[in-house]
Amino acid sequence: MAKTIGVDIGGTKTAIGLFKDGVLEQKQEIKTDAKLGGEHVLSRIIEVILPYVDDDLKGIGVGAAGQINRAGEVMSSTDTFTNWKGVNVKQIISRATSSRVEVVNDGQAMGLGELHFGAGKNVRDFICIALGTGVGGAIIADGGLIRGYLGAAGEFGHMRIYTDGRTCPCGNKGCLEAHVSGVALESRYKEMFGTNDKGLFIFQKARNRDENTLEIVNQYLDDLIEGLTSLIHIFNPEKVVIGGGVATSLIPYMTCINNTIHKKVNDVNAEVLVELSTLGGNAMLLGAASLVM
Numbered sequence: 001m002a003k004t005i006g007v008d009i010g011g012t013k014t015a016i017g018l019f020k021d022g023v024l025e026q027k028q029e030i031k032t033d034a035k036l037g038g039e040h041v042l043s044r045i046i047e048v049i050l051p052y053v054d055d056d057l058k059g060i061g062v063g064a065a066g067q068i069n070r071a072g073e074v075m076s077s078t079d080t081f082t083n084w085k086g087v088n089v090k091q092i093i094s095r096a097t098s099s100r101v102e103v104v105n106d107g108q109a110m111g112l113g114e115l116h117f118g119a120g121k122n123v124r125d126f127i128c129i130a131l132g133t134g135v136g137g138a139i140i141a142d143g144g145l146i147r148g149y150l151g152a153a154g155e156f157g158h159m160r161i162y163t164d165g166r167t168c169p170c171g172n173k174g175c176l177e178a179h180v181s182g183v184a185l186e187s188r189y190k191e192m193f194g195t196n197d198k199g200l201f202i203f204q205k206a207r208n209r210d211e212n213t214l215e216i217v218n219q220y221l222d223d224l225i226e227g228l229t230s231l232i233h234i235f236n237p238e239k240v241v242i243g244g245g246v247a248t249s250l251i252p253y254m255t256c257i258n259n260t261i262h263k264k265v266n267d268v269n270a271e272v273l274v275e276l277s278t279l280g281g282n283a284m285l286l287g288a289a290s291l292v293m
Contacts, residue, residue: 002022002056003054004018004292004293005017005052005059005292006062006063006288007061007062007063008284009041009089009106010065013029013031013032014029014030014032015281016048017282018052022293024285030044030045030048034065034080035081037082037083038074038082038084042089049093053098058292059101059292060093061291061292062089062093062109063287063288064106065084065105065106067105067151068103068151069151069152070147070151071090072089073086073088073090074087075150075151078134078168079169090103101292103291104151105138107128109138109287111287112145113283113286113290114241114287115140115290116290117279118277119241119275119276119279120241123140123238125140125237126140126240126241127154127237128240128242129227129228130243130284131180131182133182133183134157134177135157135177135181137155137156157177158177159227159230160172160173160174161175161179165178165179166184179224182199182245185199189216203217207252221253224257228274232261233266236269238272240272240275241277243279247277254274254275257274
């Protein structure tokens, strides 16, 4: 029986899955504790993985936050993580487990998950955007993942949609992440109401026609549509797949999002479809595991 392990290292939580013959058999989630540093993050992951390492294990696939090069090293990251830049995720996990390890960015892992298991099956050209603590992305062209020169292609969150917008964790202003991540939505809400509430609650208030909250959500949707429109013009995809923690809150708005985008894009992109991930929270985990299947 072929056994593989998938790891999804996010800014808030880390998911670890055991796969047998390509089927997810077990899943465990732990706090990432990103502020405690890269070595701490990986040591806790290794503790969970080690009991499953045996002769039947084909390998460990990792989707990690940050920009990951082809050697499995974190080239850069936002201030969500402490001492994450320069950490060689592949090398550290491989040495600790004596196993084959492959590492990509977490957004790219989502793209692979959708390609092999989700909304991207039988679709040769699509893009993914992950809306969570940050904003990640992936480009699938001609049926394969585009990684770019050093491996960091698909950083849609750092595409600027305003010349002088909100400050992004990367240090720039006006990035898509600074306007459409879950953290960005919650920050806008706190600025208006002075309270800390989760994105799910904020969307619920908007659907209940709370006027001020509705204004925040409408601005969020406008910014998301602007970003997606630009990405569609750049990549000419058949589909755009939206995943991440914010995605389920967008269900009531998907018809509006598609209709508005269809009015904005040029004719060659008239048939593009924007849809939500069918894999939910497992997209990145599945994609990570697919690296070693």
